[in-house]
Structures are given as structure tokens and as C-alpha cells.
Amino acid sequence: MILDYDLSSIQEARDVARKAKQAQEILAEFTEEQLEKILLAMVKAVEENAEWLAKMAVDETKYGVFEHKVVKNLFAARDIYEHIKDIKTVGVIREDKVKRVVEIGVPMGVILGITPTTNPTSTTIHNSLCAIKGGNSIVFAPHPNAVKCSNATVQILHEAAVKAGAPQGVIGSISKISMKATDELMHNEDISVIVATGGSAMVKAAYSAGKPAFGVGPGNVPAFIERSANIKQAVQDIIASKTFDNGMICASEQAILADEPVKDEIIQELKKQGAHFLNKEEVDKVGKVLMTPKGGLNPALVGKSPRFIADKAGIAIPEGARILIAPLDGYGVDHPLAHEKLSPVLGFYTVKDWLEACYLSINLLKLGGIGHTFSIHSQNDEIIREFVHKPVFRIVVNTPSALGGIGYTTGLTPSMTLGCGTWGGSSISENLGPQHLINVKRLAYGIKAYEAKASEPKTPACNFSSDEIAGLVRQVLKQLQAG
Structure with a gap:
């Protein structure tokens, strides 16, 4: 029975990742305006369900304070959106007209979000907004003690995104939680990058999966x-x-x-x-x-x-x-x-x-x-x-x-995922945002000519005729044969 559950959880993980990959290939062609429409719909959906999700989180995990979880949900939607809405993530994001370098943002692909039991709904909201802003799809592996509230959050965000024009499967999650399912997602070829928020062991596992990862460690x-x-x-x-x-x-x-x-x-x-x-x-x-x-x-x-x-x-x-x-x-x-x-x-x-x-x-x-x-x-x-x-x-x-x-309460990047830098075993030392979830192409024009310097060595000219060269070769061969 345990074996059957593990196998079905692994299959679910593969299915979710495959659907997210298919969705991302469509989303990658979306314009900034199209992505903006999706983000606004997601924020509105959170605003309408912030209290319900907070209650679910408290009831399921038995952690925290309902009123404060409402604040965190709204922060992860409203404040995050207000901060990221003007960040360029697709198409030309920067252009240096002096150095003649044009930077083009392209999605990373499918993001895997591993979320904690302490902030399950707000972290899911934050990571989803950041992923979609960069033209990525995202799938989640929730904490075992926060499956219901995490998946409810995913469902609300996904429905809002699809109604606003996003492809089906753009935000997904596994419902059959197991170590094998999470491991499958971390190593699945359809997953491009991992965002891991939680305990040190889990973060270390994410960094050991053989693909790019953003992990955050504990605070003291x-x-x-x-x-x-x-x-x-x-x-x-x-x-x-x-x-x-x-x-x-x-x-x-x-x-x-x-x-x-x-x-x-x-x-x-x-x-x-x-x-x-x-x-x-x-x-x-x-x-x-x-x-x-x-x-x-x-x-x-x-x-x-x-x-x-x-x-x-x-x-x-x-x-x-x-x-x-x-x-x-x-x-x-x-x-x-x-x-x-x-x-x-x-x-x-x-x-x-x-x-x-x-x-x-x-x-x-x-x-x-x-x-x-x-x-x-x-x-x-x-x-x-x-x-x-x-x-x-x-x-x-x-x-x-x-x-x-x-x-x-500060000017730091609003985020529910806080990097600890290399000192803390993280790949970033700042608060995670959509700018971390894109690749950047660079179009670079030549801005100065290359000229060979007079002092550079030149290949010596050959002044021998072909007959003279043949004669020299025959002499060398005779010397070699003579020992």
C-alpha cells in the first residue's frame, strides 16, 4: 500500500511538471501587457480570499495568528505586486546606448517552489507572482502539514490566471505528498530551477539536485x-x-x-x-x-x-x-x-x-x-x-x-524568501524577486576597432622556390637514412 502511494505520488509529480512545461512554452510568448493582466487577476483573487486562506492555514498547521496571516497574504499579493509591476522582465529590459549593449529578458522555464509550514499560503502567493512576472510557470511541493491550505492557494491563483488568459497548468501543485514525489520534482527534466524555503536539510537537498536553486536558511x-x-x-x-x-x-x-x-x-x-x-x-x-x-x-x-x-x-x-x-x-x-x-x-x-x-x-x-x-x-x-x-x-x-x-517596514525588496548569501549557504544575499527568475541575453555591438600593432610578430616570408624546397627535403632524408 505504501509502495502504491509512493508510485502514484511520483506519477502525479511527473504529470504536474509536464503540464507546467507545456504551459510555460505558451506563456513564454506572452507580452508584458498580457503578463500584467494575469498578475492583476491573481492579486484580486488573493484579496478576495485572504481571510479564508489564513483560516485554512491556522486550522491545518495549528500555527500562528489568523489576523497576522491575513496581513501576510495581502502583503504577498499587494505589496509584492506594487514592487514588481515596473520591473522589466521580458523583451528588452535594459539598453546601454553608450556601450551599445542591449539586454533581453527570457524566462527560466518551470520553477519548483518548495514551501514551509510556517508561511505556506503567503510564500505560495509570493513565489507565484514572481514566477509569472518573468514568464515562468511554477509547481509546488508543499510541506506535508500544510497541504490543504497550500493547494487551495494554488487553485485560487491558477483559476484567476487562466481566466485572465494564462494557459492551463501554469501554476500547479502535488497533492500526494511524499519525499519521493518531491525528489522526483527536484530531479525532473521539465523543472528548470528550484526555490526552496524551509529547513536546512531540505534546502541542502535542493542545492544537491544538480540544477540551479535558490535556497534560504534559518535566522537567529x-x-x-x-x-x-x-x-x-x-x-x-x-x-x-x-x-x-x-x-x-x-x-x-x-x-x-x-x-x-x-x-x-x-x-x-x-x-x-x-x-x-x-x-x-x-x-x-x-x-x-x-x-x-x-x-x-x-x-x-x-x-x-x-x-x-x-x-x-x-x-x-x-x-x-x-x-x-x-x-x-x-x-x-x-x-x-x-x-x-x-x-x-x-x-x-x-x-x-x-x-x-x-x-x-x-x-x-x-x-x-x-x-x-x-x-x-x-x-x-x-x-x-x-x-x-x-x-x-x-x-x-x-x-x-x-x-x-x-x-x-523598510525599503528592502518585499519578499517571503530571504537569501542568506554564501555565508548562509544561499545563492543570493538579498530578498528574492522576479529579477532572479529570468535569464538575460545580451546583444553587444562592436564599439572599437581592432588593429594589429606594429610590434606584433609577423610570419616570416618564404623565399625558397618549390624546386629548392624539394632538394632540401631530399638532403634531410639522405641524412636520416645514413644514421
Whole structure:
């Protein structure tokens, strides 16, 4: 029976990929205006179904906050569209009239999107818009715990796209989820490129599939509150970020680094705004239930409320506690809450100054967030600029890190797929957009003549007649025969 399911899931994967390939060959001929019509229809469909999809995601995955998932769905449609609508992706996209180089955008082909259980609907929306914008088709391999909501999202997007003129099969997904089916898609000849959003093992598998891939790794974001910061606003931003969808965006803060001169003020403000500080025994209890013995996240507690986590840990917390704060004096194996938590739980450290904050942030990032995101709250621009040397590709300043990292509250490219660069094992170091999902041809005209230089060696002229050459050959042959 298991064998039959695996075989049928593999066959479904092949069928979905083949249909997407056929659709893409048609879509590749579409003009920018035709693609624009399809995108607008997809955005409108998301707007009409954002709440329903959010409810499906919460009901199926048991993760996060309904209202915040609605926000993420609308962000992945409206904000992404507003950002990408003027990006040239097909036909002539750039022309340098001085260097006489013309750049022409062409689709990559069929995109495979591997989506997470934390942001299943919004990631599907984002990746679909980016794919279609570049004239690509896309198929999805959803997370096993988010199949229904992911496929519902695909269905809504596909129906809207087809009604607007797109070919059948342009957006697809597998419904029979298995490792073999996902593996089939990753290696299928009809798939051109992989966009993998999720755990490190899955991202590594995508990069090992033998074809181009965009994978994004985990975040373990340190948030440094420097002594010149607006403490009230900094705390407000951090709590807003950490409670947004119960902390499931990978760019959300994982530890506060409090500058020692303002530590007491930070603690007081955190408590005032609904944070509950755990004692040492409670830190140990929460650490044991939130993280596995091997150092990974307990999936049963991802995206859960502080009350749910406290109950599982067997501790009492005040009614209305918005986040749990775990004071820590180290990091690594003996400090499980120093790792990425994807829940409304924050580590808390005290640092002497910004230099110690630099050192500590690097070590925290090395636990699993290298290349991803760093957050700083400060009014001292000289100190802020010092952090550009740290091993991350997003440094968000005076803003909620989760929302700043995805481009909701900052000028970064709005995206649900955040590259971590080579430091984090990613092929891109920025937020993924449609510009990453096209190939670019270049038409290059000659702009300077090539002339042989006088100093270049010339082939010596031959002044021997044919009879003289024949005589020389006979002499050489006689010498060789004579030994």
C-alpha cells in the first residue's frame, strides 16, 4: 500500500511538471501587457480570499495568528505586486546606448517552489507572482502539514490566471505528498530551477539536485538595544515583531542584547509592555520543551502562544503575557534558548558596550543564522555603521525585525524568501524577486576597432622556390637514412 502511494505520488509529480512545461512554452510568448493582466487577476483573487486562506492555514498547521496571516497574504499579493509591476522582465529590459549593449529578458522555464509550514499560503502567493512576472510557470511541493491550505492557494491563483488568459497548468501543485514525489520534482527534466524555503536539510537537498536553486536558511536574529536608542519605541518594535504571527517569520528577533547603561530601563519597559521574565528554573523548563535534545526546534511548539508554551513547560505566567523573556549568560549546547525559536520567546543578554554586542551577535549568528538578519535600535549612526561588518546581509535599524526583513517596514525588496548569501549557504544575499527568475541575453555591438600593432610578430616570408624546397627535403632524408 505504501509502495502504491509512493508510485502514484511520483506519477502525479511527473504529470504536474509536464503540464507546467507545456504551459510555460505558451506563456513564454506572452507580452508584458498580457503578463500584467494575469498578475492583476491573481492579486484580486488573493484579496478576495485572504481571510479564508489564513483560516485554512491556522486550522491545518495549528500555527500562528489568523489576523497576522491575513496581513501576510495581502502583503504577498499587494505589496509584492506594487514592487514588481515596473520591473522589466521580458523583451528588452535594459539598453546601454553608450556601450551599445542591449539586454533581453527570457524566462527560466518551470520553477519548483518548495514551501514551509510556517508561511505556506503567503510564500505560495509570493513565489507565484514572481514566477509569472518573468514568464515562468511554477509547481509546488508543499510541506506535508500544510497541504490543504497550500493547494487551495494554488487553485485560487491558477483559476484567476487562466481566466485572465494564462494557459492551463501554469501554476500547479502535488497533492500526494511524499519525499519521493518531491525528489522526483527536484530531479525532473521539465523543472528548470528550484526555490526552496524551509529547513536546512531540505534546502541542502535542493542545492544537491544538480540544477540551479535558490535556497534560504534559518535566522537567529540578535537585536541590540544601544544606549542612545529610544527605549520605549525599541521595545514596542521588538514585541510587535516577536508577537506577529507568534514569531514565525525567520527574520524575527531571537535575543535582545541590552546595553548595560540602559539595561534596567529596557527591563522595566519590557515588563510594562507585557513581557514576562522567566527565572532560571523556568528557563530550563521552557528550553526542554521548546527545543529537542539534538538542538532542533520542537515543531509542536512553533508559532504557539506564550500561554500554550508555558502550559507545556509546566510553569505559571501572568494573564495577558505577550512574550516570554529568558535571561541567558551563554550560548551553545547548554543554552538551548540561544537558538532560533520561531515563537514568542526571546533570549536576553546584557553587554557592556557595542563592541561586546558585536562579539556576542557573531556567536549567536553562528548558531544557525549566519548571513540572515541583524537588528539594531540606536540613534548613533557611527555605531550603527559599525555593524555593516557583521556576517549578515540584512541589518534592520529602528524597526520590527520580522517586518523590516521582509520589506514591509523598510525599503528592502518585499519578499517571503530571504537569501542568506554564501555565508548562509544561499545563492543570493538579498530578498528574492522576479529579477532572479529570468535569464538575460545580451546583444553587444562592436564599439572599437581592432588593429594589429606594429610590434606584433609577423610570419616570416618564404623565399625558397618549390624546386629548392624539394632538394632540401631530399638532403634531410639522405641524412636520416645514413644514421
